[in-house]
């Protein structure tokens with residue numbers, strides 16, 4: 431049976447360290463500030479935003495939440511982001527996606543000052559990650575958290591290991607692949623047009639699933655002893671829990687895969703909690719840079 435990589439425990443460890451460093455920074459006169467912006471009333475987004483703001487407060491940060499009406503115009507949102515760019519009390523700006531259809535999310539993301547782009551989606555940060563400038567980049571939170579989990583099992587240097595990332599999105603798959611490459615893994619990115627995905631997956635010492643399809647990756651796709659990182663979060667019906675009930679599952683058929691893998695992340699309680707923890711870490715790093723202090727390693 432595979433070892434379980436406990437995202438809840440690791441996330442608590444990360445936020446504990448962030449809180450300690452934040453306390454030092456505050457004592458020296460800089461309070462890390464995170465602004466979270468949400469437009470509209472998407473219930474899932476509201477839950478995410480509330481937990482990000484809450485965690486920022488728990489870390490001792492100056493935490494600001496801007497909740498804007500669904501009909502907010504793109505110009506109004508641009509103006510808010512520009513005001514936050516200019517606000518010295520704010521070190522991290524996060525605009526919750528997806529935005530309503532009449533607002534171009536690309537325009538908004540590119541309006542965020544790269545040095546406050548704690549989500550790591552601005553072209554400058556994407557480019558820095560792609561060229562290996564990791565010391566000055568902001569790395570997207572979900573793949574950054576997944577790498578930290580991987581580090582616990584495989585160490586920092588992945589030389590000689592084959593990694594397969596299933597999914598090529600800009601927020602998970604591509605940055606994950608770049609991080610694995612920066613850690614010296616030999617990386618293949620798979621997607622919906624990949625031929626014989628099960629055979630490819632079986633070559634992976636490190637298998638990352640970021641697909642958004644419940645339990646798509648089966649146990650017999652997993653190489654014995656592989657490390658499996660399941661980024662997927664899918665809500666599926668759970669009639670066994672009562673009428674209308676649901677539960678969360680990953681992109682990996684957990685029980686089957688856990689019987690073969692060397693280590694695996696659970697869903698829930700795996701990569702999910704790491705995402706918010708890494709957002710706090712990125713905000714702390716931004717505040718350290720603004721204060722001219724060396725960010726913690």
Ligand code: NDP
Nearest residue numbers: 572597598599602621622640641642661662663701702705
């Ligand atoms: P996207 O929908 O943006 O991307 C999904 C990717 O999976 C695409 O590249 C797509 O390929 C590929 N794909 C879809 N179907 C198949 C298939 N049958 N075989 C192979 N590849 C396939 O999703 P995200 O990257 O945003 O998210 C992926 C998952 O991660 C979701 O479950 C999401 O909820 C979860 N997530 C979790 C987070 C966390 O905090 N833990 C944060 C962000 C996301 P193609 O490009 O060819 O269409």
